[in-house]
Amino acid sequence: MTILTDPKAIVRVLEDSKSVAVIGYHADSAKPAHYVPEYLERQGYKVYGVNPALASRQAKAFGHPVVSSLTELSVPVDVVEIFRRSDKVRDHLPEILAMNPLPKVVWLQLGIKDDAVAAELSANGIEVIQDRCMLSDHRQYL
Template structure:
């Protein structure tokens, strides 16, 4: 697929894909990895937290039980939203590609880029957004 960069492409993702799995979800409401997903939930998105420690404790957020891996999710996911350092994104490639069905988009949050992983995802038909904040784009475009 493609690297999505235009406002129109990003807007289409936000409008069409309402189920978001959040890799690196954080329980602290002062962290972006919590308040961005919380904002999306308040906007009507289904948000699935992905964090092995929270899953091991059986925690739930926004009405969804935390999972340890993306491959555990059985609901079709439109967007995998990644809150991990750029040098850690590649560690999640196999987990993303193990999802059934594959997600439509992988979104790397503001400040996060991994061109190698982006190319690998696009070669499998997954669109990629890099270095953008879903909260800021939602506010600006919708």
């Protein structure tokens, strides 16, 4: 199973990734699911919001329409970042594995972990980062 924990691997992901789809993106700027993606956008990443409730209201995030599902993205992404409770991560496995091309990395935000889903993603060639904050790691390492 490829769960990345080594700082060098985290830095490689942060440096090599150019686009991030954020499952659970939130419109409230006080919530981590908004200010973390906003930070990433300011750092030069292309960020795409994924949230069915916001998509139904035709919301935009960083100049892109918010979509209901990863399968609605019209561009490939390097990282799928998940801002959902650990018990909801499995719900997104089918849509992640249906992406073409597959993302290189699935990043479960701080406090989010599912070893069984991580094993399935790894078996499909996707690296996994669990229980880490992309914003904090970016600030610390880059």
